[in-house]
Amino acid sequence: MESLIELKDVYYRYQEQEDEDWVLENIDLEITAGEFIAIVGHNGSGKSTLAKLLNGILLPTQGEVRVGGKVTTEQEDLWQLRQQLGIVFQNPDNQLVANIVEEDVAFGPENLGLPSAEIRKRVDEALRLVGMTDFARAAPHKLSGGQKQRVAIAGVIAMRPDCLVFDEPTAMLDPQGRQEVVETVEHLNRQEGLTVIYITHFMEEIINADRILVFADGKVELAATPKELFTKVDKLRDLALDIPQITELAYQLSESGLDIDTNIFTSTELVEELCLLK
Amino acid sequence: MLNDIMIGQYLDRNSIVHALDPRVKILLVILFVISLFISTTLIAYSLLGIFIIVSTLLAKIEFRYILRSLKPLIFIISFTLIIHLFLTKGGEVLWQWRFLSIEEEGLNLGLFMAVRLIFLITFTSLLTLTTSPLELTDGLERLLEPFRKVGVPAHELAMMMTIALRFIPTLLSEAEKILKAQKARGADFESGNLIQKAKSLIPLLVPLFVSAFRRADDLALAMEARCYRGGKGRTRMNELHLAAKDYVIGILVTVFLLTIVILS
Known part of the structure; x- marks a missing residue:
């Protein structure tokens, strides 16, 4: 299959810091339409910089970034590229523009210059997809963090992108809000077929990803499926990353001599494994 | 409050x-x-x-x-x-x-x-x-549109009003949070004469300003990511x-x- 997003030999550093280390170094990446890619890494590993490179907010110092065949350095294609690849940012408060939910969701399509009726249709559809239809006329500051983040997602999908990038969308949310956002993301990927690039440092959120890329010091340190990755508990510890608690528990149980599988992500799976023990 | x-x-x-x-x-x-x-x-x-x-x-x-x-x-x-x-x-x-x-x-x-x-x-x-403030903003934008040619930034003014209306509650609740945090550390906002009172507001206003600038930065980034490029070629959902x-x-x-x- 043809790849939707392509990064070739990408290097990046901030202009004013010529003598400093690369923020991103030698990134080669291909992402196919419909994939759910998770990117993890501790602070300063360059994962957020990657998000900004994808839609041309930042331009690579070397190498090239292509989205749907378009290069991010091509100024003329930039707006079409940003319509194709939407980004949901970390702080839910700082990305909502209007003081009524549906007006905010309409902001993106309005920028695209669509006719009113089409915008109306897209806004209703986007709000339905994130389950916020009942709050269409509400004021953003009256919503919970998770709800605000869902509105932000609706605002991006109303532009009908092919790919959604989430830059730590749950970092500022409570557990309830995190759950809401993760469910919405998984739904959009599975049911609506949107390509998802999900940047986070919560391992629990990405157990359903197709591929996980582990970033460290601006490089891709590991690339694996969740099942493969979470068995490398020691390696992840070296990179200062958490693994899901249940997986960790299973790992420790197996270390201390219990005969159980360590490929476990949910408590139900663990209970089943434990019941199989003699 | x-x-x-x-x-x-x-x-x-x-x-x-x-x-x-x-x-x-x-x-x-x-x-x-x-x-x-x-x-x-x-x-x-x-x-x-x-x-x-x-x-x-x-x-x-x-x-x-x-x-x-x-x-x-x-x-x-x-x-x-x-x-x-x-x-x-x-x-x-x-x-x-x-x-x-x-x-x-x-x-x-x-x-x-x-x-x-x-x-x-x-x-x-x-x-x-x-x-409603939203209607007022819309109405003003449309009324000022003919004056664009003589340099009245109709869309920009309306966008500024919209963002201001959106962020007033956010900044207010933030101010309240900072106020409580500073009070918890012993800051005194109530006593003294007018000048002393004004001075005691500094530990409230400085963090508030810093955060407002950070928010502005984030918001500009988010707006650009959503294809915002000024009023040109922009349509409205509710005409x-x-x-x-x-x-x-x-x-x-x-x-x-x-x-x-x-x-x-």
Whole structure:
């Protein structure tokens, strides 16, 4: 299959810091339409910089970034590229523009210059997809963090992108809000077929990803499926990353001599494994 | 505490005045203010007064809200009245005490100016009471659009107003959080004279400003990521449409106001 997003030999550093280390170094990446890619890494590993490179907010110092065949350095294609690849940012408060939910969701399509009726249709559809239809006329500051983040997602999908990038969308949310956002993301990927690039440092959120890329010091340190990755508990510890608690528990149980599988992500799976023990 | 602050004073009612196009309302208010300043006769003022009362009734707005809008300006209104009472001379002497005197002209002019101010405030507040901030912004943007060519940044002004309205509650709740945090560390915001009080606000304002700038940065990034590139080529989900009632009411009120101006 043809790849939707392509990064070739990408290097990046901030202009004013010529003598400093690369923020991103030698990134080669291909992402196919419909994939759910998770990117993890501790602070300063360059994962957020990657998000900004994808839609041309930042331009690579070397190498090239292509989205749907378009290069991010091509100024003329930039707006079409940003319509194709939407980004949901970390702080839910700082990305909502209007003081009524549906007006905010309409902001993106309005920028695209669509006719009113089409915008109306897209806004209703986007709000339905994130389950916020009942709050269409509400004021953003009256919503919970998770709800605000869902509105932000609706605002991006109303532009009908092919790919959604989430830059730590749950970092500022409570557990309830995190759950809401993760469910919405998984739904959009599975049911609506949107390509998802999900940047986070919560391992629990990405157990359903197709591929996980582990970033460290601006490089891709590991690339694996969740099942493969979470068995490398020691390696992840070296990179200062958490693994899901249940997986960790299973790992420790197996270390201390219990005969159980360590490929476990949910408590139900663990209970089943434990019941199989003699 | 700060969360209850209402933005604007919009009252949601189902009335013909509310349903009117914001552009028509803004234009009529401007026209009203002009007529108010041109008219000088008692009849004209009685008619304008009746017009305000009828509009308020049609808008289903209780009179206490209208009166409340006068409250902050009571001082200016009484000041105008008193200055005119004692300083404008002419006509019969109505009252005399040592060097202070009230003469007929002064009384007339004083009352006249006071009523003018009261009408001005009540009618303009009727606009903000019956039009949501969002509609007002939209209406202003559309009205200013023809002036784009002479350099009036219509879209930019409207966008600034929208963002301000969006972030006022956010920044207020943030201010409250900082206030509590600083109080918890022993900051004293209440005691001292005016200068000391103003000084004690520094630990509140500095973090608030820093965070406002950070938010602005984030928001600009998010707006660009959503393809924002100014007003050019931008469409709206809710376009304003002038309906038959907008034309009818607009023309009727204009004719009414013009008649008053011509009569006086």
